[in-house]
Amino acid sequence: AARPRIVALPGDGIGPEVVASALQVLHAVGDFAVVEHPVGAAAIDRTGQPLPPDTLAACAAADAVLLGAVGTGHQPADPEAPRPEQGVLELRAALGLYANLRPVRALPALAAASPLKPERTKGVDLIVVRELTGGLYFGRRARTADDAYDTCTYTVTEIERVTRVACELASRTGRRARVTSVDKANVLDTSRLWRETVTRVVAREYPHVALDHLLVDTAAMRLVTDPASFDVVLTENMFGDILSDETAAITGSLGLLPSASLPGAPDPDGGIRGGLFEPVHGSAPDIAGRGQASPLGTVLSVALMLRHGLGRPAAADAVEAAVERALDAGLRTPDLGGSATTDDTTRAVLAAL
Numbered sequence: 001a002a003r004p005r006i007v008a009l010p011g012d013g014i015g016p017e018v019v020a021s022a023l024q025v026l027h028a029v030g031d032f033a034v035v036e037h038p039v040g041a042a043a044i045d046r047t048g049q050p051l052p053p054d055t056l057a058a059c060a061a062a063d064a065v066l067l068g069a070v071g072t073g074h075q076p077a078d079p080e081a082p083r084p085e086q087g088v089l090e091l092r093a094a095l096g097l098y099a100n101l102r103p104v105r106a107l108p109a110l111a112a113a114s115p116l117k118p119e120r121t122k123g124v125d126l127i128v129v130r131e132l133t134g135g136l137y138f139g140r141r142a143r144t145a146d147d148a149y150d151t152c153t154y155t156v157t158e159i160e161r162v163t164r165v166a167c168e169l170a171s172r173t174g175r176r177a178r179v180t181s182v183d184k185a186n187v188l189d190t191s192r193l194w195r196e197t198v199t200r201v202v203a204r205e206y207p208h209v210a211l212d213h214l215l216v217d218t219a220a221m222r223l224v225t226d227p228a229s230f231d232v233v234l235t236e237n238m239f240g241d242i243l244s245d246e247t248a249a250i251t252g253s254l255g256l257l258p259s260a261s262l263p264g265a266p267d268p269d270g271g272i273r274g275g276l277f278e279p280v281h282g283s284a285p286d287i288a289g290r291g292q293a294s295p296l297g298t299v300l301s302v303a304l305m306l307r308h309g310l311g312r313p314a315a316a317d318a319v320e321a322a323v324e325r326a327l328d329a330g331l332r333t334p335d336l337g338g339s340a341t342t343d344d345t346t347r348a349v350l351a352a353l
């Protein structure tokens with residue numbers, strides 16, 4: 001079989017550091033053709049655009065895309081100037097990646113690294129399914145000198161398709177067939193449409209799935225007071241962005257969280273082409289260039305790429321097991337209270353493989 005073609009987009013800040021580490025892990029589990037392209041501020045510097053046409057064309061033709069992070073951490077003085085973050089948003093939209101999977105598992109080795117009590121995080125194994133190409137991120141917007149607006153729009157079709165992804169995942173072996181849909185239906189029309197649509201899709205197509213609804217403020221509280229009660233959390237774009245960073249409190253660090261952005265439900269038997277795999281965290285300008293960043297969120301994103309993008313579940317399991325063994329052996333970067341470097345982490349994972 002031909003070698004899978006991977007596009008790596010290192011991006012900005014710690015992006016190149018964590019992508020270099022994750023690519024070493026990828027090359028250790030198989031034969032892949034990897035090409036790098038610029039995105040974000042790195043691409044603006046070179047071409048004036050956060051997602052140059054060559055980068056987009058390469059991503060569209062690839063079997064999977066691995067992204068580090070984009071962003072400088074500050075807003076340009078000129079409101080008209082291109083912004084690095086537009087690069088990743090345009091990429092998600094252009095590739096139709098409406099389903100963002102953000103799995104969260106509390107590893108026993110890291111129980112003490114979480115600010116939450118160990119009895120609360122014990123056994124947590126949830127997945128946030130975040131709608132990724134609608135809502136406030138892509139609505140009509142405008143700005144004048146003295147006012148601004150962003151609009152939140154959802155169509156029934158957009159809600160139905162991401163609901164199906166959440167239900168497919170909840171129905172898989174190892175999951176609990178439970179979906180918690182998160183909205184703000186007490187205030188927002190988009191949320192009322194969301195709740196009605198999710199309810200209808202589950203009743204008609206997934207009657208075996210136990211569905212409940214939470215308002216987003218309550219969900220934010222419950223994620224840290226009773227995270228073990230969640231199986232699949234289904235939510236719209238902005239709420240999913242915020243709640244998924246909050247889950248860092250469960251695992252112990254934002255640096256550990258991976259994600260998969262897909263154009264549909266992952267196929268249990270094979271690959272979906274064109275997925276984008278990226279850590280949940282950003283470019284971390286506060287620690288960039290020091291070799292201190294945890295690459296594990298990106299390494300675990302490679303595992304998701306192997307499983308959901310390339311149809312190589314055994315290699316995905318091997319990467320995840322190697323990460324766990326390295327953590328079991330005491331590997332800790334500064335975000336987890338230790339002093340291991342990015343390179344130490346790469347070496348420990350490769351050794352465990």
Ligand code: NAD
Nearest residue numbers: 069070071072073254255281282283284286287293294335
């Ligand atoms: P951030 O996620 O970059 O950092 C938040 C905190 O977490 C920082 O203290 C950082 O040092 C720490 N952190 C993040 N990743 C880490 C890692 N791998 N190892 C150790 N510590 C880590 O969020 P921010 O500072 O609010 O945003 C910085 C920039 O990143 C902004 O420009 C933002 O738009 C961008 N951003 C990009 C993405 C993406 O490309 N997908 C995601 C989130 C934020």
Ligand code: IPM
Nearest residue numbers: 070071085088089241280282
């Ligand atoms: C994420 C990031 C992005 C988002 C930004 C960089 C556009 O925070 O992937 O979580 O908000 O989706």
Ligand code: MN
Nearest residue numbers: 241242245280
């Ligand atoms: Mn985010």
